[in-house]
Amino acid sequence: MRIDSNMMSGMDTLEQTSRKRNVEKVSANDKQNSAAVESDAVSISEKGKDVSEMTRTLKEMPDVRADKIADLKERIANGTYNVSGRDVASKIINTALEDVF
Numbered sequence: 001m002r003i004d005s006n007m008m009s010g011m012d013t014l015e016q017t018s019r020k021r022n023v024e025k026v027s028a029n030d031k032q033n034s035a036a037v038e039s040d041a042v043s044i045s046e047k048g049k050d051v052s053e054m055t056r057t058l059k060e061m062p063d064v065r066a067d068k069i070a071d072l073k074e075r076i077a078n079g080t081y082n083v084s085g086r087d088v089a090s091k092i093i094n095t096a097l098e099d100v101f
Helices: 005-038 046-060 066-078 085-100
Strands: none
Touching: none
């Protein structure tokens, strides 16, 4: 059998047709997938909404209670801030126990 350029161009056409069909199949699948994505939905429960609102409120609160700090600074400066030795010892022991357990 003799192979000439006419036969080869026919083979190219078959290959191109096959590629075109594969591209069309992929395109059809993409359209189906995008249609599925468009129909997806998310719903958040009331409890989830409450948690989100509380989290937002906590983030808006200052990290430092400026009023409490100002009061303590004033009491220390005036010499009216007193802490009992018992309170200090209790705090030291409790902190040490927390570190152990």
